[in-house]
Amino acid sequence: MKCRRCKSPEIVIELRRHNAAFCRDCFLHHAREQVRRAIDEFRMFPPEARVLVAVSGGKDSLALWHMLLEMGYAADGLYLGLGIGKYSDESGEITRDFAAKRNATLVEVDLPSDYGFDIPTAARVTKRVPCSACGLSKRHLFNAAAREGGYDVVATGHNLDDEAAVLFGNVLRWDTDYLGRQQPVLPESDGFVKKVKPLVRLGEREMAAYCVLSGIDYIVEECPNAVGNKHLGYKEALNAIEDQSPGTKNAFYFGYLARAADRFAGDAAASREDLRECPSCGSPTTGEVCAFCKLLTRVTST
């Protein structure tokens, strides 16, 4: 096998869904091209935009930040300390180290010291899985930090595998409201900053490969709370199919965007008709107070 682009025999990765193999330099070029294409194709942001990248210390978000900086974007990082023991300590350290080495700006929000609670406590008090309080906090705080810092857009490291797995879960439950919002771009509206996913054209294996080949140190260990969660199960199921039939995840996700997503747009819009400002923090909400403030009151009053 030879590199698809330069024909060198020194290949480092095969991408079966593209029926291609690449040498190191051409693979890194391929990965950046996929991001460039996603940004252009889905009109994510213009060259002069101020981008806030939500970074966790994992492969996807650090690779995304790395690529955007290399491509010349004004991209700052936002790290959210979740208070998940050793996992949070290590991921914070790796993220700070990444930023320092590249002289990049890292904004930090820490749940325990800024809000007085951590994810394990929130899970205990609400009697729900930790990923629930974690997701809610991330969505709220990313948006709040972007508004406060005057950023044009929040970029997250969701890759093709993530999006295909979420789509799979939403289809299995016919969750038409979530299906209507599953887009690589969520436009700015009613107090929500624009949100984009520039890695949708790249698989999870490509993201890990990008980090290894670029010398990016990332946290390889899984979040202890994610082990065995539903999302991982969906990914494993899709990978079993992908192994038999390369390209399935790509066809599933991009086929959905091209031929089905529009049909659910009405469901998503209907559920957001009654948006108002949270009296406590000013964030948009459909309830009396926003879900984050409700969580905060519950967790800190016990």
Place this chain on the structure above:
Amino acid sequence: MKVKLRNPRREVEIAGPKRVHALLEELGVNRESVLVIRGDTLVTGDAVLADTDEVEVRPVISGGSGWDAGEGRR
């Protein structure tokens, strides 16, 4: 060869020479869900690993990204 595995972290000794595909099959690992790393680079499925090689089979799947799936998805 020495093979480093994760979740949980452990090291196993496997006889070489052996192709990467065969190694992954022996370990019962789906090739879509891992990278095989030798030194600071990656090796592809057809590459032959020597008995003296040290490699890492690194999982690439992370479950922490499902946070965007619910609660209004914003």
